[in-house]
Amino acid sequence: MAAEDILIRSSTVLVVEDNATNLLVAVNYLKTCGFNVLVAKRGEEGLQIVAQTPPDLILLDVLMPGMDGFEVCRRLKQRVESRDIPVIFMTALTETEDKVEGFKAGGVDYITKPIKPEELFARVDVHLKLRALSQALAERTAALETANRQLYRLATLDGLTQVANRRCFDERLAREWKRLARERSPLSLLLIDIDHFKLYNDHYGHLGGDECLYRVAQALERGVSRPADLVARYGGEEFAVLLPNTDRAGAAHLGRQLKDEVDRLQLPHAQSPVKNCVTLSLGVATVLPQQDDPLTVLIERADRTLYRAKQLGRDRLVVEDA
Numbered sequence: 001m002a003a004e005d006i007l008i009r010s011s012t013v014l015v016v017e018d019n020a021t022n023l024l025v026a027v028n029y030l031k032t033c034g035f036n037v038l039v040a041k042r043g044e045e046g047l048q049i050v051a052q053t054p055p056d057l058i059l060l061d062v063l064m065p066g067m068d069g070f071e072v073c074r075r076l077k078q079r080v081e082s083r084d085i086p087v088i089f090m091t092a093l094t095e096t097e098d099k100v101e102g103f104k105a106g107g108v109d110y111i112t113k114p115i116k117p118e119e120l121f122a123r124v125d126v127h128l129k130l131r132a133l134s135q136a137l138a139e140r141t142a143a144l145e146t147a148n149r150q151l152y153r154l155a156t157l158d159g160l161t162q163v164a165n166r167r168c169f170d171e172r173l174a175r176e177w178k179r180l181a182r183e184r185s186p187l188s189l190l191l192i193d194i195d196h197f198k199l200y201n202d203h204y205g206h207l208g209g210d211e212c213l214y215r216v217a218q219a220l221e222r223g224v225s226r227p228a229d230l231v232a233r234y235g236g237e238e239f240a241v242l243l244p245n246t247d248r249a250g251a252a253h254l255g256r257q258l259k260d261e262v263d264r265l266q267l268p269h270a271q272s273p274v275k276n277c278v279t280l281s282l283g284v285a286t287v288l289p290q291q292d293d294p295l296t297v298l299i300e301r302a303d304r305t306l307y308r309a310k311q312l313g314r315d316r317l318v319v320e321d322a
Helices: 003-009 020-033 045-051 071-076 097-105 117-155 164-184 196-223 247-265 296-311
Strands: 012-016 035-040 056-063 087-091 109-112 188-193 230-235 239-246 280-288 317-319
Touching: 012 020, 020 035, 020 117, 020 164, 020 230, 035 045, 045 071, 056 071, 056 117, 056 164, 071 087, 071 097, 087 117, 109 117, 164 188, 164 230, 164 239, 164 296, 188 196, 188 296, 196 230, 196 239, 196 280, 239 247, 247 280, 247 317, 280 296, 296 317
Parallel strands: 012 035, 012 056, 056 087, 087 109, 280 317
Antiparallel strands: 188 239, 188 280, 230 239
16 A cells, blocks of 8 residues: 555544434444544534544535534634535435535535445545645645745845845835835935945954944844835945935934944944944935936935045935935
8 A cells, every 4th residue: 555545544534424324334434444533423513523623524414403514514614724624525415406505615525325335435535635635735835935935035135244135125126116106205225334444354354344244234224123124235345225215304314323323333443544433424315216217316316425425534424415
């Protein structure tokens, strides 16, 4: 016997049947085939068993005292924990309308009474295999989706600083530009440079420089709270912070907060002509995106303000003139 068949045969089947003879036939044969069998004689009892011990498949009588099989099936399909369990109706009803009602209620198949053991096994076996295949496919799909998310994250993450990389920044800028052009909302950009970083590297070595880049990047990331905002390593010791739906005043306010966040690190910079700790120069620009304008407009304007911040002595934030 194949491993798959052994697994199927060890499945749990719930039989909900009020007729003692039919119940005995079904239960004895299923046990002979190796299935684990649960028994309920009324619909309400069957629902309780499913809530406590969900089976792999349910054999459900249609005509029962109290709640009939169709209603039991409908309730099973309304519950998250039982909606995916296949339900096979057992009935003497052979009219098309009855079968249609059963399928509408959520059943997957019918077994006509009196029960024939070979037919019972064949239908139970095929639906258990279909369920196993469906579950395996769902698991593989979920695993593939997780792997794809991880691959995308790796592809858009800067390995050293653990913030978004240039590719991610470019993609987000293009997407936000189109969206905000439709909404006629502002888009702001902070370009940030670590002051005299070459001197830092020369003094503390490349490993020290890497640690500095990481700690500055993480401080910038901590200072940004909105999910739509993006902190990215733009290149070398330069970072970019993209701020959708943010006007000039809001961007300048955040820029000052980010500068303060890095100042609080008090990272020693013995060779800096500005201060004895790591400082930042920041340039702020804001545009109202237009569909026909190039994306580089915003970057060029932010870069000019960053250049002015450096010209004015660094360790400062400069906002583009209104």
